[in-house]
Structures are given as C-alpha cells and as structure tokens.
Amino acid sequence: MKFKALTAVAALMVAMPAITLADPDDDTLVLNGETEMVTKAAAPAHMEETGIDTVMSGWHFRNDDTQAMQADDFDNPGMLAVESAIEAWNTVEGEAGKSCASCHGAAEDSMKGIRAVYPKWNETAGELRTLAMQVNDCRTNQMKAEPYKYDSGPMAAMEALISVQSRGMPVNVAIDGPVQAIWEKGKELYYTRTGILELSCASCHEENYGNMIRADHLSQGQINGFPTYRLKNAKLNTVHGRFKGCVRDTRAETYKPGSEEFIALELYVASRGNGLSVEGPSVRN
Numbered sequence: 001m002k003f004k005a006l007t008a009v010a011a012l013m014v015a016m017p018a019i020t021l022a023d024p025d026d027d028t029l030v031l032n033g034e035t036e037m038v039t040k041a042a043a044p045a046h047m048e049e050t051g052i053d054t055v056m057s058g059w060h061f062r063n064d065d066t067q068a069m070q071a072d073d074f075d076n077p078g079m080l081a082v083e084s085a086i087e088a089w090n091t092v093e094g095e096a097g098k099s100c101a102s103c104h105g106a107a108e109d110s111m112k113g114i115r116a117v118y119p120k121w122n123e124t125a126g127e128l129r130t131l132a133m134q135v136n137d138c139r140t141n142q143m144k145a146e147p148y149k150y151d152s153g154p155m156a157a158m159e160a161l162i163s164v165q166s167r168g169m170p171v172n173v174a175i176d177g178p179v180q181a182i183w184e185k186g187k188e189l190y191y192t193r194t195g196i197l198e199l200s201c202a203s204c205h206e207e208n209y210g211n212m213i214r215a216d217h218l219s220q221g222q223i224n225g226f227p228t229y230r231l232k233n234a235k236l237n238t239v240h241g242r243f244k245g246c247v248r249d250t251r252a253e254t255y256k257p258g259s260e261e262f263i264a265l266e267l268y269v270a271s272r273g274n275g276l277s278v279e280g281p282s283v284r285n
C-alpha cells in the first residue's frame with residue numbers, strides 16, 4: 001500500500017502511539033457460505049496515476065463482527081429492506097395500473113447484472129442514469145406514479161433489491177464514449193479540496209486509507225457495497241447520502257442528492273471500483 005502524503009490527520013496519529021496504523025485485513029468474504037466475493041482487485045487502468053495498485057472493498061476496514069453480519073443474509077439487517085422492496089416490486093401503483101413486475105417479471109431474472117453497470121448511458125434519453133434515476137423514470141413515465149425521493153428509504157430498498165441480483169458480479173461501469181466528459185467532471189470533483197479543512201475525497205480515501213481518523217478506519221471510499229446498512233443510523237444508506245455526509249465532514253457546503261455533481265461523482269467513484277464484486281446491501285458502522 002502506498003501513501004502519497006502525510007496529512008495532518010496522519011501526523012497526529014504518528015504522534016500518538018496509542019493509535020496505530022491499521023492495515024486492511026486479509027479476510028475473505030464468503031456470502032452465505034457459498035459465494036466468494038472479490039473484495040480486492042487489481043486497480044483499473046485509469047487509476048495508474050494514483051499509485052494505488054489494489055482496489056479494496058470497505059468491508060476489509062470493518063471489524064470482525066460487522067464483517068460477519070454482511071456474510072450471512074440472516075444477520076444482515078439490510079436484507080429486511082430487500083423484503084419490503086419485493087413487496088413494492090409487486091404492488092400496482094400509479095395511473096397506468098402497473099407494478100414493476102407487470103413489465104419486468106421476477107426481479108431475480110430481469111435485474112441480474114444491472115447494478116454492476118450503473119450509472120449507465122441511456123441512449124434514448126441521451127443522459128447518464130444512476131440506478132435511482134432509472135427507477136424513478138419507470139415510476140413516473142411507465143407507471144404514472146410519484147417518484148421516490150432520491151435518497152429515501154423506499155429508494156434505498158429498491159436499489160438493494162436490484163443490487164442483490166448482481167451480488168458477486170464484478171462492477172463494470174463504462175467511462176468512455178458519451179459519458180467521458182461527465183466522468184472527467186466527477187474526477188475533478190473527487191480531487192477538489194473543499195471546506196475550511198480544505199480536504200478532497202482523495203485526501204482521506206486515496207492518501208490516507210488504512211489510517212485511523214478518530215475512531216474510524218479509513219477505507220478507499222468505494223461504492224460497490226451500496227446501498228449500505230449503517231449501524232450508526234440503523235438504516236440503508238444511498239451513495240449520494242454518504243457523499244453528502246462526507247462533504248459535510250469537511251465543513252463544506254454540499255451538493256444535493258440527485259444533483260448533476262453527485263451523479264458525475266458517482267460515475268467516477270464507481271469506476272474506481274471496477275473489478276470488485278457488487279456487495280449491496282453491505283453492512284458498515
């Protein structure tokens with residue numbers, strides 16, 4: 001593992017011997033005793049300039065108990081949301097008199113592989129769509145129903161149901177062609193220092209992953225595990241919800257969930273995890 005800079009956070013840590021460098025562990029995540037997940041992978045080619053050669057799931061940075069919760073669906077509190085989303089999937093809503101199932105049949109079949117390739121360019125609409133945008137597009141245009149609030153519980157649950165159908169498959173978002181300019185914008189945001197602390201995503205998740213920040217073990221800030229059940233707030237959390245929290249921690253004004261900026265950032269961050277298994281819903285603290 002390579003650390004490009006010793007920031008104030010790391011310097012503080014070195015000064016206090018009680019806090020130690022805590023490398024990500026070498027445990028293996030086997031889901032339900034069956035599916036071995038890829039939680040460390042060779043970094044995608046576009047990351048060459050970062051000096052990071054291995055990308056790692058946030059799972060490696062959590063303690064054994066939290067890791068175990070994610071390894072077994074009966075212990076994973078995020079799976080309760082999946083149950084509620086199955087109900088929503090089959091419920092007729094809106095003026096068109098349809099449910100998701102009316103058009104897509106069983107999620108187990110139609111949603112396989114979907115999570116792994118989102119955000120994805122939609123040719124007809126001429127836009128990059130996150131999974132949340134696609135779900136709401138179907139709700140408003142296909143069902144004539146109300147959209148879910150972008151980072152709400154029902155949206156997180158639906159994302160979890162869709163994600164489960166891809167667990168174990170490698171994240172594989174496209175970053176070229178029509179989305180390249182958006183990807184570049186996301187990358188720029190990732191490296192932009194904000195707030196009175198003047199920290200970028202990279203300050204913590206690229207230069208200091210593996211280090212402790214207060215009581216928290218810094219990961220690479222990957223999103224292959226989203227939506228994520230957090231023990232801290234006891235609910236499923238969306239990608240944009242997490243981005244919002246991290247930006248706030250730098251004492252900066254934050255963008256809104258569903259904003260152009262967070263959509264671009266999501267594409268860029270997702271692409272840093274190309275090759276890792278889809279894990280959602282994961283469990284984190």
Ligand code: HEC
Nearest residue numbers: 098099100102103104114122124134135138139142143158
């Ligand atoms: C009336 C039919 C209809 C209903 C109802 C419907 N969808 Fe869709 N859905 C479509 C069509 C058509 C597409 C392909 C649209 C496109 O490519 O622009 C699609 C695409 C999708 C995709 C993207 C698939 C891919 O290959 O990228 C997802 C995810 C999705 N729908 C989820 C849902 C969910 C969740 C619901 C219920 C809340 C729902 N849909 C309800 C017709 C429907």
Ligand code: HEC
Nearest residue numbers: 058199200201204216217218219221222223242246250284
């Ligand atoms: C001050 C340090 C700091 C900054 C700056 C920061 N984060 Fe975080 N982030 C954390 C901490 C601490 C956690 C929780 C522990 C972990 O997973 O790293 C976290 C968690 C995450 C996670 C969840 C990872 C997982 O596996 O569940 C994502 C995603 C994330 N951050 C993305 C970002 C993005 C994108 C930015 C820039 C907009 C950012 N962070 C900026 C400290 C930071």
